[in-house]
Amino acid sequence: DAGITQSPRHKVTETGTPVTLRCHQTENHRYMYWYRQDPGHGLRLIHYSYGVKDTDKGEVSDGYSVSRSKTEDFLLTLESATSSQTSVYFCAISEWGDYNSPLHFGNGTRLTVT
Amino acid sequence: AQTVTQSQPEMSVQEAETVTLSCTYDTSESDYYLFWYKQPPSRQMILVIRQEAYKQQNATENRFSVNFQKAAKSFSLKISDSQLGDAAMYFCAYNRDDKIIFGKGTRLHILP
Numbered sequence: 001d002a003g004i005t006q007s008p009r010h011k012v013t014e015t016g017t018p019v020t021l022r023c024h025q026t027e028n029h030r031y032m033y034w035y036r037q038d039p040g041h042g043l044r045l046i047h048y049s050y051g052v053k054d055t056d057k058g059e060v061s062d063g064y065s066v067s068r069s070k071t072e073d074f075l076l077t078l079e080s081a082t083s084s085q086t087s088v089y090f091c092a093i094s095e096w097g098d099y100n101s102p103l104h105f106g107n108g109t110r111l112t113v114t
Numbered sequence: 115a116q117t118v119t120q121s122q123p124e125m126s127v128q129e130a131e132t133v134t135l136s137c138t139y140d141t142s143e144s145d146y147y148l149f150w151y152k153q154p155p156s157r158q159m160i161l162v163i164r165q166e167a168y169k170q171q172n173a174t175e176n177r178f179s180v181n182f183q184k185a186a187k188s189f190s191l192k193i194s195d196s197q198l199g200d201a202a203m204y205f206c207a208y209n210r211d212d213k214i215i216f217g218k219g220t221r222l223h224i225l226p
Contacts, residue, residue: 088157103159
């Protein structure tokens with residue numbers, strides 16, 4: 001398995017609080033992604049990164065920000081969590097960094113916003 | 115914008131039988147990649163098979179094969195000799211320009 005670690009695995013937080021999810025890789029891959037998975041919606045791309053300090057928005061980026069100060073770490077921040085952000089969040093990395101690359105996923109973070 | 119559609123939210127198949135999961139996509143590009151991912155109850159996402167759009171030949175991985183119809187923008191997954199371990203969510207995905215877009219998934223049940 002690709003070396004991808006997501007932390008925490010589970011988190012419960014209150015509406016309005018900031019939350020940061022961490023993705024750590026040991027593969028030195030250039031591309032990293034954050035997806036959220038919700039029933040009936042599949043996986044939707046939030047943000048992705050194509051290098052240190054290089055990030056771009058996905059299809060559901062509102063309410064989320066990301067940072068990548070090192071190749072191995074990609075952080076997802078919910079500045080003020082809302083109940084609609086209750087979801088399972090997956091981090092993924094791309095092996096070759098171009099469009100013929102499959103993704104390798106972390107084990108996901110289940111976030112509950114009460 | 116690219117979209118991926120999986121029209122079957124759930125399917126069931128008898129163990130040892132064959133099942134086909136459908137996927138259609140919309141794109142104006144001529145060069146791209148398509149994938150099928152499997153998500154068992156463990157929640158881990160696993161790559162099942164991938165197809166390069168410029169290749170005519172359908173991809174095959176053991177019991178898994180695809181029927182890729184580029185003109186129709188169709189990318190179905192066939193699972194032969196279904197096994198209990200095949201029970202999972204299956205996601206079709208499209209990859210172009212650094213972004214991988216997923217369909218909403220098909221939940222596959224295997225009946226013993």
